[in-house]
Amino acid sequence: MDKTFDPSRVEAQWCQTWEADGCYQPSGSGKPYSIMIPPPNVTGTLHMGHAFQHTVMDALTRYHRMAGFDTLWQPGTDHAGIATQMVVERNLKLAGEPSRAELGREKFLDKVWEWKKYSAGTISQQIRRMGSSVDWSREAFTMDPAYSKAVVEHFVRLHEDGLIYRGKRLVNWDPVLQTAISDLEVVQEEENGKLWHFRYPLANGATYVNAEGETLGYIVVATTRPETMLGDTAVAVHPEDPRYSALVASKATVMLPLCNREIAIVADDYVDPAFGTGCVKITPAHDFNDYALGQRHKLALINVLTKAAAINDDVPEPYRGLDRMVARKKIVADLEADTTYPNCHSGESRNPESESAQLDPGFRRDDEVGEGAAAGAKPAKPVYPRGLVDKIVDHKLKVPRGDRSGAVLEPYLTDQWFVDLTRESRHDGQPGKGGRLAITQPAIDAVESGRIRFVPDNWKTTYFHWLNNIQDWCISRQLWWGHRIPAWYDDAGNVYVGRSEEEVRAKYPELGGSDGSRPALRQDEDVFDTWFSSDIWPMATLGWPDNTEALKKWYPSSVLVTGFDIIFFWVARMVMMGQYFQQDVPFKDVFITGLVRDPEGNKMSKSKGNVLDPLDVVDGITLDALIAKRTTGLMNPATAPKIEAKTAKDYPKGIEAVGVDALRFTFAALATNGRDVRFDAARAEGYRNFCNKIWNASRFVLINVGALDAETGAELPSPFGRGAGGEGTQLDENSLLVSAESLTPTPLPEGEGHYTLSTADRWIISRLQKLEAEAAAHFEAYRFDLLAASLYQFIWNEYCDWYLELTKPVMQGSDELAKRGARRTLVRVLEVWLRLLHPIMPFITEEIWQKVAPLAGKTGSTIMLEPYPVANSARIDEAAEADVEWLKGFMLGVRQIRGEMDIPPGKPLPVLIQNASAADAERIARFAASVSFLARLESIRVLNAADEAPQSATALLGSMKILVPMAGLIDKAAELARLAKLKAKLENDLKMNEARLASDKFVNGAPPAVIDKERARVAQQKAELATLTEQEASISAL
RNA sequence: GGACAGUUAGCUCAGUGGUAGAGCAUCGCCUUCACACGGCGGGGGUCACAGGUUCAAGCCCUGUACUGUCCA
Incomplete structure (x- = not known):
């Protein structure tokens, strides 16, 4: 074993071995536990967010596998319709290849499949390298034939149940991608724009009196989108607005400028009379609110845009074919130049300098809008052009953009497929529940009833809020990459839905062609929204619609690990479909991770x-x-x-x-519930160092049990089996009791009398039980950060810093039974914490475990399939823990003196003890050897009360004084300063505590246990203070 | 405008009623036979602010400020 851990050396090998040996596959026994991977998009490669979530999922998977569950982690990828199509189109452009349109559907799809192969291949390699233990034999893709069948099936069934409809409706249209998208794919961004105020002339010379008493022959409407005025079919006012009630009552109309169309003035509650002039232009074909208002008033819909958002041919000639932004400028200019309406120009002499005197309240309000939006900046002065343009002001507005293309979206009237999520009864009038009752409500119930638990809990608010305000779901997309919608049209435009053309023909006799004539059918050109295929991921990957064994066993899955950003897109929709088709939730827990930033x-x-x-x-x-x-x-x-x-x-x-293990540990440590993760490379390096610490601690253990040569680091041959160089027979666990000197295994009977456990041994075993209990609790609560902290702290600060150090004097001593006890404990505790750590750091733990396990009497072939350690409370030893705490305190005292007195670490010190209690004396006797070794003491002598102490530096352990004689070497000023510092802190604390005890409120109100504790503390502090004062005096006297 | 989250050491973050913790960074000493990717010791915080509840508040309540995210 090298002195430095080299992750790259072990990672590749273990990935391969584990996968080849089938370690990633379910065991076939135990309670089912399953995680469905959120399928990464085949748009490229995995990023830090994936690596983070995969770390969490793999830790859960490995933990449950070790804990004896029949564990499945289902892998796969998502075709990601729009996103992937865009990537491929961009690549074609960058490579100077023919565009999508030039290639045509079939050839373009070949290109996408080619890309998919590359991307999915890269993704699976990345997943493998991270050590993620997914069951590759079950790998799925959302456009696999079997998966596609399931997608069609769930569409057809929903359609049969009257929960899907096709209709001409206003949708969010992306003019760049030229497809409809769902509400969720729209991002509203605040941008700077203008609010144009136009004068619409009243038809037939009608007039009205405004708030200022002026008689006007026009009304003023404000708009952020002048180009849509070509499609205006009404002007709306509030029914109770006194300014316009006469106009409404007399059924006055407006002559739409530029178009010379007469349009109605309608009264509707939707209009806010306090905003602007209280008049709103209505363009039902290009605005969602206007559309709804238009429906109420049966207004005509005039579409003025093409699919690319240019002006179409249904408008006056001068505007046809113009881009919407070009048209906007021209329309404003034309209105400005328009002087054909004599009644509309009375206000032209308005002087901007005296505007406030002349503007009606509505105008002032508009100015305020501009002002507020400018956030403290000086508001731009409104511009008062001529003609039919009344005023132009700066205005902040929300602009809808496509989340993929970034293009400004248009509300656009098209035929699309929708999932009904809002109706009480079926849209087609057939008996049965509508979408709100059949789909949306059960999804709400699943979380409300607690059958699905969100971790952290607060995300359920977000979930409910969305479901309670949900709209029908537009699931058709005008794309090529995706699942073709299984709907067919005849020449008359009738639509038939079925699993295939054959099924459709069989289902509808008029298409069957029993007389030999088969009417032509053409399939819908459109594809499904990607989320309308991933919504059945937890079912379809397990074989749905067939009721497979896998589906029975692993549905519902145990936990979904995902980001909050797709709670609506994906999480809610899986719940809907799971509840609808399986009558059960798709997962029991939803663990929401933060974003990696x-x-x-x-x-x-x-x-x-x-x-x-x-x-x-x-x-x-x-x-x-x-x-x-x-x-x-x-x-x-x-x-x-x-x-x-x-x-x-x-x-x-x-x-x-840093290696995979360190990166995984970093993610775990940063996985604080409900918070985003700022990736910190320094942190990862810290955990790389931790790996090295683990490596070297293990080397120490192996050297000390004689399995590793201390000089060369080479593994010693045979008796220790694997890891020792291949061959070698498996020995029984007693082999580890063999002393380093004799490598010939001499099996010793196990049990009492063959080894003894020291206080340190019992202490570390006790601490280990507590660690095991913590680990289980942290897995249960998804607190990977606390799990990581517990493991780190135990391994580094307890096992390495103290336990290993405490075994050193034993190993150098002559007590054979104690040596055996220490070796046994070193190996076994190491073997246990390797298993505890394995779910987070799979590689280094496996590599070391291979060498350590045989020494601890383990015979398994991989740590992956070993049981996860479980706490045994019978082995908790509070007395040993208290002893070691005392010992640490003793050591700290001596080290502080050494540090502050600048005594070289290697110089042996004679130490004197004053004020020792009986318990102190007993511990001193018991730990003399350990303490002398670790603190490098020359001697320890306990003074009697009568003994005179020499000139010394002092440390306190309770009221016991640890003295290091300085024999004239003492730096009087330094020592006095040190003591003064200690004293000041102590005095401060004591004062506070005494005040508390003196308070009646405290003494009468606090629980007796707390008061007792406080009294003990004060007594302790008083004693310490007395000791310090005494010491201060003796130093001063020098 | 509404909802949710956050505000703790220079940085990144733990800490759900009993005298503030970790990692990293920093300072000093040490090439001690597992590890310098190391060891030992030290310094550093009026827990955003203001009220309140309580014997006791970083933690519970109310409000304010700021930051972030989502929704309208």
């Missing part, structure tokens, strides 16, 4: 250039290579210098290789 707390993204490949942390990467990775293939190459600077700042020396 960069060191500044920013989300990692390619465009920001702050992504990290987990394997670059594992294997290390130079700064130059990292910069190169982050700045190639950028959508916007201009950002490269910025990215380079930030990368150089975050990782000035690149990233050091």
Whole structure:
């Protein structure tokens, strides 16, 4: 064994061995435990977020496998419709190859499959390298034939049950990707824009009187989207708005400028009379609210846009074919130039300087909007153009953009497929429940009833809020990559839904062609929303719709580990489908992880250039290579210098290789419930060091039981079996009792009399039981951070820092029984904590366990399949723990003196003890050898009360004084300063505590146990203070 | 506008009623025979702010400020 742990040497080998030996597959016995991997998108490679979640899932999987469950971790990937199609299109563009449109559907899909193969291959390699113990024999892809069959099946069944409908409705349209998307794929971003106020002339010379008493022949409407005015079919006011009631009552109409269409003035509660002028232009075909209002008032729908969001041909000639933004400018300019409506120009003499006197209250309100939005900046003065443009003000508005393309979306009228999630009864009028009762409510119930538990719990609020405000789900996409919708149309446009064309024809006699004539059918060109295939992931990967053994055994799965960002997209929808088709939840727990962020707390993204490949942390990467990775293939190459600077700042020396185990441990340690994770490379390096510590502690143990040569580090041959160089027979556990000197195994009978356990042995065994109990509790609560902290603290600070040190004097001593006890304990405790650590650090634990296990009497072939350690409370030994605490205190005292007096660590010290209690004296006698060895003492002498102490530096252990004679060497000032510091702190505490005890409130109100504790503490502190004062006096007297 | 989360040592974070903890960073000493990716010792915090409950508050309650996220 090398002095330094080399992760790369062991990782590759164990991945292969475990997989080849079938260790990742379910055992076939025990209670079922299953985790369905959230299938990564085949859009590229895995990022830190995946590595983080996979670490959590693998820890859970390995833990439950070791704990005896029949454990399945189901792997697979997601075709990720839009995302993947976009990646492939971009790659074609970068490579200068023909575009999607040029290739045509079939050839383009060949390209996507090619990419899928590459991406899924990379992903599976990454998963393998991280040591994730997924059952590869069950690997799935959302477009596998069997999976696709399930997707079709769940669509058809929902359709048969009247829960899916097709309809012409306003949807969110992405004019770049040219597809509909669901509400969830829309991101609303606040952006700077304008609010244009237009004068719409009243038809037939009608007039009204505004709040200022002016008689006007026009009404003013405000809009953020002038181009949509071409599709206006009404102007709306509030029914109780006195300004317009006469107009409404007289059925006055408006002449829509530029189009010369007469449109109605309607009254509707939707209008906020206090906003703007209280008049709203209504464009039912291009706004969700206007659409709803239009439905109420039976307004015409005039679509003015093409699929690419240019102006279509249903509008006056000058605007046809213009891009929407070009059209916007032209429309504003044309309105400004329009002087054909004589009644509309009375206000043109308005002087901007005296605006406030002349503007009606509605205008002032608009100005305030501009002001507030500018967040403290001086509001831009409104502009008062001429013609039909009344006013233009700056305005902040929410702009809807597609989450994938970033394009500004249009509400657009198209035929789409929807899942009904809102109706009480079936949309088609047939008897039966509608989507709200059949799908949405059961999904709410599943969490409300506690059958699904969110960890952390607060995420269920988010879940409920969404489900309680849910809209129908648009599941069709105008893409090529995905599951073709199983619907067929005849020439008359009738639609038939079925599992296949054959089924459709068989189902509808008129299509069957019994007379030989088969009417032509063409399949729907569209594909499903990706989430309308991953919503059955927990079922379909187990063989649904067939009721397979796997489905029976592992459905519902045990826990879903995922990010909060897909609670709506995926989590809720799996619950819906699971409840609907299996009448059961898809998982019992949902463990929501935080996001992995960069060191500044920013989300990692390619465009920001702050992504990290987990394997670059594992294997290390130079700064130059990292910069190169982050700045190639950028959508916007201009950002490269910025990215380079930030990368150089975050990782000035690149990233050091830490190995898989250290990265996994880092993730575990940072997995605090409900918080995002700022990735910290220094932390990972710290845990790399931890691996090295583990490695060397194990070397120490192996050397001490004689399995490793202390000089050369070479494994000694045979009797210790594997790890010793191949061959070698398995010995019984007593072999570890063989002394280092004689390597010929001399089996010794086990049991009393053949070894003795020291206080240190009993202490570490006791501490181990507590660690085991903590580990179980932390797994139960998904507290991987606390689990990691417990393991780290035990292994480094207890096992290495104290226990190993405490065995050294024993090993150098002559008590053979004690040596055997120490060797036995060293090996066995090590073997146990290797197993405790294994779920987080699989590789190093396996590598070491192979060598250690035989010495601890273990015969298994892999640590992976060994039982997870369980606490045995009978082995908790509080007395031993108290003894070791005392011993640590003693050591600390001596070390402090050594440190502060600048005494070289190697110089043996004579120590005198004053004020020792009987218990102290007994412990001194018992631990003299250990303490002398560890503290490098020359001697320990307990003074009698009458004995005069020489000039010394002093430490306190309770009221016992540990004296290190300084024989004239003492730095009087330094020692006095040290004592003064101790004293000041003590006096402060004492004062506070005495005040507390003197308070009637405390004495009367606090529980007796607390008061007793406080009294004891005060007594203790008084004694210590007295000792210190005494010591101070004696030093001063020198 | 609503909801949720956060605010603790220079940094990243634990800590759900009994005198503030870890890792990293920092300072000093030490190439002691498992480990310098190490050992030993030290310094460093009025727990965002203001009230309240309690014998006792980082922790419970109310409010405020700031940060972040989601929703409208």
